Amino acid sequence: MHPEAVSVMDLEKKFGHFTAVDKISFSVKRGEIFGFLGPNGAGKSTTIRMLCGIIIPSSGSGHVAQFDIFTEAEQIRQVIGYMSQKFSLYQDLTPFENIRFYLGIYNVPSDQWQDRIEWVLDITRLHGVKDRLTRDLPPGWRQRLALGCALVHQPKLLFLDEPTSGVDPITRRHFWDFIKQLTAQGVTVFVTTHYMDEAQHCNRVVMINEGQIVAQGQPAEIIRNLFPDRPEADLNDAFIKLMTRRG
Numbered sequence: 001m002h003p004e005a006v007s008v009m010d011l012e013k014k015f016g017h018f019t020a021v022d023k024i025s026f027s028v029k030r031g032e033i034f035g036f037l038g039p040n041g042a043g044k045s046t047t048i049r050m051l052c053g054i055i056i057p058s059s060g061s062g063h064v065a066q067f068d069i070f071t072e073a074e075q076i077r078q079v080i081g082y083m084s085q086k087f088s089l090y091q092d093l094t095p096f097e098n099i100r101f102y103l104g105i106y107n108v109p110s111d112q113w114q115d116r117i118e119w120v121l122d123i124t125r126l127h128g129v130k131d132r133l134t135r136d137l138p139p140g141w142r143q144r145l146a147l148g149c150a151l152v153h154q155p156k157l158l159f160l161d162e163p164t165s166g167v168d169p170i171t172r173r174h175f176w177d178f179i180k181q182l183t184a185q186g187v188t189v190f191v192t193t194h195y196m197d198e199a200q201h202c203n204r205v206v207m208i209n210e211g212q213i214v215a216q217g218q219p220a221e222i223i224r225n226l227f228p229d230r231p232e233a234d235l236n237d238a239f240i241k242l243m244t245r246r247g
Contacts, residue, residue: 003030004027004028004029004030004063005028005029005030005031005064005065005156005157005188005190006026006027006028006034006051006062006063006064006157006188006190007027007028007062007063008024008025008026008027008051008060008061008062008063008069009025009060009061009062010023010024010025010059010060010061011023011024011025011047011050011057011059011060011061011062012024012057012058012059012060013043013046013047013050013055013057013058014058019211020043020046020211021043021046021047021050021057021211022043022210022211022212023059023060023212024043024047024206024208024211024212024213025213026206026213026216028188028190029188029203029204030156030186030188031183031186031187031188032183032188032189032202032203032204033179033180033183033189033191033201033202033203034188034189034190034191034202034203034204034205034206035191035192035193035198035199035201035202035204035205035206035219036048036190036191036192036193036205036206036208037192037193037194037196037199037205037206037207037208037239038192038194038207038208038209038243039194039209039243040194042208042209042210042211042243043208043210043211044161044162044192044208045161045162045192047208048082048159048161048190048192050062050069051064051069051076051159051190052064052076052077052080052082052159053069053072053073053074053076053077054073054077056070056073057069057070064076064080064157065079065080065156065157067079078106078107078153079155079156079157080155080157080158080159081150081151081153081155081157081158081159082150082158082159082161083146083147083149083150083158083159083160083161083163084161088146088149089134089142089145089146089149090134091133091134091135092133092134092135093133093134094130094131094132094133094134095121095124095126095129095130095131095132095134095137095145096117096121096130096131098134098145098149099116099117099120099121099145099148099149099152100113100117101149102149102150102152102153103116103117103152103153106152106153107153108152108153116152120148120149120151120152121148123148123151123178124141124144124145124147124148125144126141126144126145126148129141139166139167139171140167140168140171143163143164143167143171143175144175146163147160147163147175147178151182155187156186156187156188157187157188157190158182158187158188158189158190159190159191160179160189160190160191160192161192162192162193162194163175163191163193164193164195164198172195172198176198176201179191179201180201196234196235196236196239199219199235200219200235202219203218204216204217204218205217205218205219205222207222207238207239207242207243209242209243214242214243215238215242219235222235222238223235223237223238226238226241226242
C-alpha cells in the first residue's frame, strides 16, 4: 500500500550514454500541488513522461496512484490526467469532438458522455465555440480545452507539463485559480514550470538541474535555507543560485 500519490526512489533514465534523469527520489502527498522546477533540459519532461507511463525508466523504482511505473503503465494511464506542453489536441477537430475523443480514450461509459461533455464545456467556458476548429482558437482557449480533456474521466491525480507556457498573465492567473479549486476537491496536481511566481502556488517543490535534484521542500523553506540573511530574497533568487551551481 502506497499512501502517497507519487513515490519514486533512485529513478533514472538514460538515452544511450546520456543520463537525462539521474537517480532522483521524492514523493507527492495526496491532495497537494507539487511543483517540479528546473530550466529547459533539466529532466522535467522526461520524469513526468516516466511517471505517466509513456516511457519506461532505465532503473530505480516508483509508484503512481499505487501502480508500478515499470509493470503497470497502462493502469496508470487510465487513472491519471495528463496535459503535455503541446496541449495534446487535434487541431482539425472542434472542442466538442476533442472532448468526445478523450472520453473514448479514457473508457468513460457512453451513458455518461453527455453529462461529461457539458461539464467540460462549463468549466472551460467554451460553450460558445464548441463547434469551431481547435486550431482557430486563441492559445488561452486551447489551454482550457486541453485541461478539460485531461479531466474528462475525473482523475484524482493530474500531471501538467509546463501548462501555462505561451499564454498571457491573466489566463495564467485564471488557470491557477482553477487548479486550487481542483485541489480543494481532493485532486493531486503535479506541475512542471519555469515560472517562479507560479511555483509559489505549490505546497512543496522539487528543483532539478542536469537530471539531479538540487533542492526540495516548501518554497519558503528553500529560500530561507539558501538566504538566511536576506529576508527580501524570493524563489527566483533561489532558482538562479541553484541552477548556476557547479559540482
